[in-house]
């Protein structure tokens with residue numbers, strides 16, 4: 604059985620993950636409008652990952668005898684001005700999510716909920732990758748600057764990303 608406080612905190616995290624999905628969908632739409640279909644594809648795959656993150660929490664709450672309570676999802680921005688700006692925002696957002704996951708781990712530790720700690724470790728590890736991936740693209744875009752040829756090259760590369768659902772969908 605999950606505690607009331609951890610249940611509430613995870614419900615808030617479900618909302619943050621669903622907002623992440625929304626944010627990356629909005630970014631995908633913006634890139635598509637800018638005719639950068641590879642970037643748009645990358646963001647679409649990222650949005651699918653966020654849905655998975657949310658559903659993994661959703662299923663965990665139910666499995667532990669808790670109650671899922673869904674809240675309204677905030678409206679994301681719709682104009683991201685430039686690829687570098689969008690990826691900077693993505694990187695900052697992932698840092699925010701990491702802090703939030705760390706907060707959940709702090710709570711599980713305080714409550715001596717070892718099952719929750721084991722479950723949350725997956726997200727701790729996932730966030731290392733989430734931050735590193737966004738940060739890498741920020742660095743690449745900084746190097747590229749206004750070089751449109753290089754932007755199109757990166758666009759082609761990001762167009763290769765595909766979504767592979769993890770097999771441990773609990």
Ligand code: FEO
Pocket residue numbers: 620623652653656697700733
């Ligand atoms: Fe669900 Fe991008 O962290």
